[in-house]
Amino acid sequence: MNLKLLERLTTTPGVPGREHRVRQVILDACKGLYDTSRTDALGSLHLVRKPRPAKGKKAPRSPKKVMIAAHMDQIGFMVRAIDDKGFLWLNPVGGFDARNLFARVVTVVPDVRDPSKDLDGIMNPGGKPVHIASPEDRKKVPEATEFFVDLGLPPEEVKKRVNVGSMVVIKAPLYEIGRVVTGQCLDNRIACWVAIESLKKLKTHRCEVHCVFTVQEEVGLRGAGPATYAVQPDIGIALDTTLCCDTPGVPDNESVTRQGQGVGLNVMDGSAIVDVDLLNDFEALAQKKKIPYQRTILHRGGTDAGAMQRTAVGFRVMTLLTPTRYIHTVTETVHEDDMTAARDLLAAYLAQV
Ligand SMILES: [Zn+2]
Incomplete structure (x- = not known):
């Protein structure tokens, strides 16, 4: 599989409110x-694709508006303080599990518009190394706010080059391992990939497609609402990842999804109950096209669908999910069959709605 685009998407920094570079990618x-195309005031990217009727067919006078929402932000940090020794202290934006943050190399981005000013840094929590730590210290899991970044530079230079509010992301490549890909921020760059690749696959369609790459989902679905208000869609489809806990240490009935078993058709999560007719339509289409799928429910957490559904007078929504193991770590992992199933089902739906 050609993973060039996915690699670019997962290695371009873009925490909530700092999506500039990934939007350009x-x-x-x-x-x-x-x-x-246009970018709204919050930074969401709206791409509109008019109907492309089949040869000899006319486009409908008032085509159905289908909105796709894929959030393009990622979890990460902003610099909250620079101390007198030149260490950066961080404020998380989005929910990292602090257990996964030890001994990381990070990228500090002082200027979202100028990659030449980026700096690499080393991230660790404050505290003693194992040799001199007490048994209690060793058991303690620090809070995300207890991690600091060492830039290997004198404090004066750090203060000159970095500012409070500079974005910080973990540096991690995308790997292809077996039949899976693993890397950071597959939540939600995999959904950006699904949206882009499904548009490439889509040839003729009667609907008007509003493909929106939203901002600030990871801090509470902030970009999707205003974007939906602007579009006023007949149908809203959120694209995201979901848990795939079919791994050791989790009971079977809590796995949420299973890797390699197809695109997740979300029934409900903490933010939305999807439109049951849309759910049934997607399921019937997946069966007809022989695209692997799995129904899924998540009792907490949510996607842009939650904001889309409740905007203005309310809209009908559906959520397509890519099962992701080890979510919100830098080894988020998706199966190639699941990503292609998501792509194929979305393209098939847009072609016939
Ligand atoms: Zn997400």
Whole structure:
């Protein structure tokens, strides 16, 4: 599989409120796939694709508006303080599990528009190394706010180059291992990939597609609501990842999804109960096209669908999910059959709605 695009998506930093670079990567990757584009005040990227009727067929006078929402932000940090020794102290944006943050190399981004100013750093929690730590110290899991970044530079220089509010992301490559890909921020760059690749696959369609790459999902679905208000869609489809806990240490009935068993059709999560007719439509289409799928429920957490559904007068929504193992770590892992199933089902739906 060609993973160039996914690699670019997962290695371009973009925490909530700092999505500038990843938005440009997406816009470049979508060349030829849309008719108009704009960025709204919060930073969400709206790509509109007019109906492309089949040969000899006319486009409908008032086409159905289908909105796709894929959030493009990732969990990460902003610098909250720089101390007199030049160490950076961090404020998390989005929910990292602090147990996964030890001994990381990070990228510090002082200027979202200028990659030449980026700096690498070393992240660890404050505290003693194992040799001199007490038995109690060793058992303690620090809070995310107890981690600091060492830039290997004198304090004066750090203060010159970095500011409070600079974005910090963990540096991690994308690997292809067996039949899976693993890396950081597959939540939600895999859904950005699904959206882009499904537009590439889509040839003719009667609906008007509003493909929106939303901002600030990881801090409470903040971008999707205003974006939906602007579009006023007939149908809203959120694309995201979901838990895939079919791994040791989790009871079977809590696995949420199973890896390699297909795209997740969300029934409900902590933010939305999807429109049951849409759910049934997607399921019937998956069966008809022989695309592997699995129904799924998550009792906590949510996606942009939660915000889309409740905007203005309310909208019908559906959520398509890519099962992701080890979610919210830097080894988020998806199976190639699940990502292609998500892509194929979305393209098939847009082609026939
Ligand atoms: Zn997500």
